[in-house]
Amino acid sequence: xxxxxxxxxxxxxxxxxxxxxxxxxxxxxxxxxxxxxxxxxxxxxxxxxxxxxxxxxxxxxxxxxxxxxxxxxxxxxxxxxxxxxxxxxxxxxxxxxxxxxxxxxxxxxxxxxxxxxxxxxxxxxxxxxxxxxxxxxxxxxxxxxxxxxxxxxxxxxxxxxxxxxxxxxxxxxxxxxxxxxxxxxxxxxxx
Amino acid sequence: xxxxxxxxxxxxxxxxxxxxxxxxxxxxxxxxxxxxxxxxxxxxxxxxxxxxxxxxxxxxxxxxxxxxxxxxxxxxxxxxxxxxxxxxxxxxxxxxxxxxxxxxxxxxxxxxxxxxxxxxxxxxxxxxxxxxxxxxxxxxxxxxxxxxxxxxxxxxxxxxxxxxxxxxxxxxxxxxxxxxxxxxxxxxxxxxxxxxxxxxxxxxxxxxxxxxxxxxxxxxxxxxxxxxxxxxxxxxxxxxxxxxxxxxxxxxxxxxxxxxxxxxxxxxxxxxxxxxxxxxxxxxxxxxxxxxxxxxxxxxxxxxxxxxxxxxxxxxxxxxxxxxxxxxxxxxxxxxxxxxxxxxxxxxxxxxxxxxxxxxxxxxxxxxxxxxxxxxxxxxxxxxxxxxxxxxxxxxxxxxxxxxxxxxxxxxxxxxxxxxxxxxxxxxxxxxxxxxxxxxxxxxxxxxxxxxxxxxxxxxxxxxxxxxxxxxxxxxxxxxxxxxxxxxxxxxxxxxxxxxxxxxxxxxxxxxxxxxxxxxxxxxxxxxxxxxxxxxxxxxxxxxxxxxxxxxxxxxxxxxxxxxxxxxxxxxxxxxxxxxxxxxxxxxxxxxxxxxxxxxxxxxxxxxxxxxxxxxxxxxxxxxxxxxxxxxxxxxxxxxxxxxxxxxxxxxxxxxxxxxxxxxxxxxxxxxxxxxxxxxxxxxxxxxxxxxxxxxxxxxxxxxxxxxxxxxxxxxxxxxxxxxxxxxxxxxxxxxxxxxxxxxxxxxxxxxxxxxxxxxxxxxxxxxxxxxxxx
Numbered sequence: 018x019x020x021x022x023x024x025x026x027x028x029x030x031x032x033x034x035x036x037x038x039x040x041x042x043x044x045x046x047x048x049x050x051x052x053x054x055x056x057x058x059x060x061x062x063x064x065x066x067x068x069x070x071x072x073x074x075x076x077x078x079x080x081x082x083x084x085x086x087x088x089x090x091x092x093x094x095x096x097x098x099x100x101x102x103x104x105x106x107x108x109x110x111x112x113x114x115x116x117x118x119x120x121x122x123x124x125x126x127x128x129x130x131x132x133x134x135x136x137x138x139x140x141x142x143x144x145x146x147x148x149x150x151x152x153x154x155x156x157x158x159x160x161x162x163x164x165x166x167x168x169x170x171x172x173x174x175x176x177x178x179x180x181x182x183x184x185x186x187x188x189x190x191x192x193x194x195x196x197x198x199x200x201x202x203x204x205x206x207x208x
Numbered sequence: 209x210x211x212x213x214x215x216x217x218x219x220x221x222x223x224x225x226x227x228x229x230x231x232x233x234x235x236x237x238x239x240x241x242x243x244x245x246x247x248x249x250x251x252x253x254x255x256x257x258x259x260x261x262x263x264x265x266x267x268x269x270x271x272x273x274x275x276x277x278x279x280x281x282x283x284x285x286x287x288x289x290x291x292x293x294x295x296x297x298x299x300x301x302x303x304x305x306x307x308x309x310x311x312x313x314x315x316x317x318x319x320x321x322x323x324x325x326x327x328x329x330x331x332x333x334x335x336x337x338x339x340x341x342x343x344x345x346x347x348x349x350x351x352x353x354x355x356x357x358x359x360x361x362x363x364x365x366x367x368x369x370x371x372x373x374x375x376x377x378x379x380x381x382x383x384x385x386x387x388x389x390x391x392x393x394x395x396x397x398x399x400x401x402x403x404x405x406x407x408x409x410x411x412x413x414x415x416x417x418x419x420x421x422x423x424x425x426x427x428x429x430x431x432x433x434x435x436x437x438x439x440x441x442x443x444x445x446x447x448x449x450x451x452x453x454x455x456x457x458x459x460x461x462x463x464x465x466x467x468x469x470x471x472x473x474x475x476x477x478x479x480x481x482x483x484x485x486x487x488x489x490x491x492x493x494x495x496x497x498x499x500x501x502x503x504x505x506x507x508x509x510x511x512x513x514x515x516x517x518x519x520x521x522x523x524x525x526x527x528x529x530x531x532x533x534x535x536x537x538x539x540x541x542x543x544x545x546x547x548x549x550x551x552x553x554x555x556x557x558x559x560x561x562x563x564x565x566x567x568x569x570x571x572x573x574x575x576x577x578x579x580x581x582x583x584x585x586x587x588x589x590x591x592x593x594x595x596x597x598x599x600x601x602x603x604x605x606x607x608x609x610x611x612x613x614x615x616x617x618x619x620x621x622x623x624x625x626x627x628x629x630x631x632x633x634x635x636x637x638x639x640x641x642x643x644x645x646x647x648x649x650x651x652x653x654x655x656x657x658x659x660x661x662x663x664x665x666x667x668x669x670x671x672x673x674x675x676x677x678x679x680x681x682x683x684x685x686x687x688x689x690x691x692x693x694x695x696x697x698x699x700x701x702x703x704x705x706x707x708x709x710x711x712x713x714x715x716x717x718x719x720x721x722x723x724x725x726x727x728x729x730x731x732x733x734x735x736x737x738x739x740x741x742x743x744x745x746x747x748x749x750x751x752x753x754x755x756x757x758x759x760x761x762x763x764x765x766x767x768x769x770x771x772x773x774x775x776x777x778x779x780x781x782x783x784x785x786x787x788x789x790x791x792x793x794x795x796x797x798x799x800x801x802x803x804x805x806x807x808x809x810x811x812x813x814x815x816x817x818x819x820x821x822x823x824x825x826x827x828x829x830x831x832x833x834x835x836x837x838x839x840x841x842x843x844x845x846x847x848x849x850x851x852x853x854x855x856x857x858x859x860x861x862x863x864x865x866x867x868x869x870x871x872x873x874x875x876x877x878x879x880x881x882x883x884x885x886x887x888x889x890x891x892x893x894x895x896x897x898x899x900x901x902x903x904x905x906x907x908x909x910x911x912x913x914x915x916x917x918x919x920x921x922x923x924x925x926x927x928x929x930x931x932x933x934x935x936x937x938x939x940x941x942x943x944x945x946x947x948x949x950x951x952x953x954x955x956x957x958x959x960x961x962x963x964x965x966x967x968x969x970x971x972x973x974x975x976x977x978x979x980x981x982x983x
Binding site (some may be wrong): 031041047091126181 | 436448478486490492622878
């Protein structure tokens with residue numbers, strides 16, 4: 018038998034068994050380690066009681082539904098824009114610059130950065146936004162509503178909830194900045 | 209004492225073989241990792257072939273590192289240490305060789321099939337069903353070889369390392385088999401038995417515990433052998449070994465649902481997953497403490513001995529990762545970190561720090577002993593250590609920063625919380641791109657370190673003579689457990705520690721899942737159990753210790769108790785969900801079964817590994833609902849075999865992408881994502897526009913789906929073909945009208961059909977507690 022290093026310290030007794038020369042002390046478990054274990058067990062009892070036993074805590078579906086209802090109310094409280102104010106915004110450099118940034122990241126993929134869409138490249142997905150032909154109406158509020166609600170059948174996403182009222186207003190202003198108040202509006206439902 | 213002395217020669221040849229395989233597959237696995245990490249910034253690194261595209265290579269990386277690298281390393285360590293700890297040569301040279309060559313053949317089969325797109329579509333369980341059977345069989349070979357060796361041992365009592373090996377073999381077999389239950393539709397394709405939420409739960413019960421019982425317990429066993437050997441110090445605490453072993457194997461199994469927090473998974477399972485993950489913290493740190501404190505009195509050796517340097521760092525990384533795990537399991541932390549790079553960083557702290565460094569330490573310790581020649585260069589080993597450490601730190605720091613940055617951006621809102629601050633997903637992706645590049649550098653450094661190990665090994669082996677270890681044993685060592693130490697079935701179960709544990713867990717379950725009176729009785733029962741057990745232990749503690757000493761000389765009872773400990777959590781989580789009728793478990797919505805064309809498209813989605821970057825699960829979190837739409841219900845994926853909820857959002861969630869864009873958008877997007885998503889890092893998929901859809905496979909697939917419970921009528925193959933043709937022609941015509949022509953038989957048409965269907969459901973009135981939101 019090998020005689021392994023017993024560290025010759027009687028204050029630190031080792032277990033009688035030796036495995037391939039490996040010995041084992043039998044030290045006490047550190048208190049902080051034990052308390053970590055106990056605290057997590059107590060937490061389990063408390064958390065389970067709160068959410069699953071007494072059901073004081075709300076389930077995740079109720080929590081998110083309540084939060085979304087609040088957001089809905091907040092959105093509805095935002096004042097509605099009209100034609101005149103949108104034209105006014107389209108002549109304001111700050112709004113137009115902000116609208117261009119929104120357009121370039123979100124709209125240019127289909128309508129192209131030039132806004133000319135199919136007018137520039139027939140392979141583009143979105144129609145030309147700079148000419149006087151409009152598929153869904155060309156009044157400022159009509160454009161604003163269309164961006165907000167989208168036309169899923171034609172591939173126009175619902176941008177309102179994604180961008181928010183402020184950015185939809187800005188991007189409407191940017192589109193209107195390519196037009197003049199009073200110019201003819203030709204509605205052609207099928208481009 | 210009779211002095212009939214014999215010398216046993218260990219089977220160290222098999223250890224040498226597994227060591228060589230570890231190094232070779234380690235390099236392959238890490239190299240593929242560096243390639244896929246690079247592809248996140250430069251998608252072109254797929255060299256325009258489907259085989260090398262991220263979605264197919266990422267499963268190869270994970271499988272190679274887990275099963276090839278750590279697998280071979282584990283087998284080497286287990287075989288080397290077990291023979292010495294039980295003083296017996298491995299039971300069968302034939303089984304050892306079968307184990308080795310079988311495992312290597314499985315790895316090669318995986319390396320061929322995964323790039324070809326042959327996959328089951330479940331993480332770390334991607335291999336196709338014939339390979340699954342091979343894995344199970346070879347694992348049984350490993351188990352037989354191991355337990356047979358234990359049966360022939362000359363050391364009566366089992367050392368702590370052996371406990372961990374037993375837990376590994378038993379539990380991995382259980383997890384692997386259940387998660388791979390499938391019905392084949394062809395030689396290379398199958399659908400998992402479970403669907404939707406059941407599949408998700410089974411998957412993460414497996415996935416989480418693959419980490420536990422493939423990447424943790426065997427390595428802890430290896431730690432318990434090699435650290436005291438290398439440090440030449442006794443293990444710090446035997447009783448800590450006992451407490452942390454049993455608490456670890458018992459608690460680990462329950463924590464799987466923490467991979468599905470805030471999803472459609474029922475709340476009670478999420479609560480279980482989170483609370484048990486927190487309770488796992490101390491048991492995990494028990495292993496770290498016993499590893500690090502064994503080094504007391506040997507810290508000075510760390511300066512000179514690369515083996516201890518690697519192992520001390522590995523145990524430290526283990527402690528870090530097992531603190532981070534419970535932290536990430538807290539629901540609110542998870543809301544930020546899940547689906548981001550934080551999780552990737554967490555995994556790599558474990559894989560690179562704990563597994564990789566333990567492997568390196570073990571290899572540096574074994575090389576001189578297996579080949580009877582000093583290590584070629586200690587300086588190179590030290591260089592490896594520092595390159596590896598800097599690599600890990602760069603990697604993990606990059607991923608923490610990346611994960612938290614993207615999580616914060618994705619969750620940020622403006623306008624009084626009503627609007628997302630970064631509505632364009634790509635803004636968040638492109639912000640973390642430099643960090644993803646830093647990760648490549650960290651991973652590259654780590655790989656460089658490992659290449660140095662390979663070189664060092666090569667130089668050491670050149671001209672060296674392999675040598676097998678021996679041990680002298682006495683004839684009367686042969687005696688096994690004496691009659692008075694034998695534990696029968698009664699002795700295994702009818703003793704204070706086991707009875708108190710089983711009763712305590714039983715009462716705790718009654719408290720958690722029982723109603724009213726039963727619940728109260730359960731709580732009272734649990735508390736009584738704890739008090740009685742404590743009192744009994746205080747007064748009769750010696751009897752407990754004596755019983756445990758007896759258990760340690762009885763392999764079968766030990767194994768049975770280990771199995772009982774690991775099976776409890778699985779049964780309680782899986783059984784209610786799996787046996788309950790699926791239609792009753794839908795909340796307020798039920799998925800509409802896919803048309804045959806959509807099913808074909810879904811199989812293409814699975815084949816291309818889309819789930820490696822896209823989730824299909826809108827969580828019950830406001831930012832998720834704002835970005836992707838109403839939260840996902842249980843019923844909306846019940847017919848999904850396999851489920852595709854995903855685990856990482858390199859791209860946006862797709863649960864409700866159907867109908868969001870026109871068909872032509874998807875065509876352009878798959879052809880070249882940057883046409884419609886400026887700044888995207890998604891690869892081009894031109895082959896989808898060229899390859900024909902595999903319609904011939906559909907009758908067999910639909911028939912299997914019917915068997916699995918998806919309500920398809922019994923269509924004839926002609927009826928299926930007609931349905932496919934009709935739907936494909938409609939999509940093709942729509943594409944033509946939008947100015948882009950694709951023949952109806954191409955795969956892209958099937959994929960578009962599938963994508964446009966995502967999020968379609970029928971409402972069903974249920975009195976579920978969860979009320980419908982935002983309708």
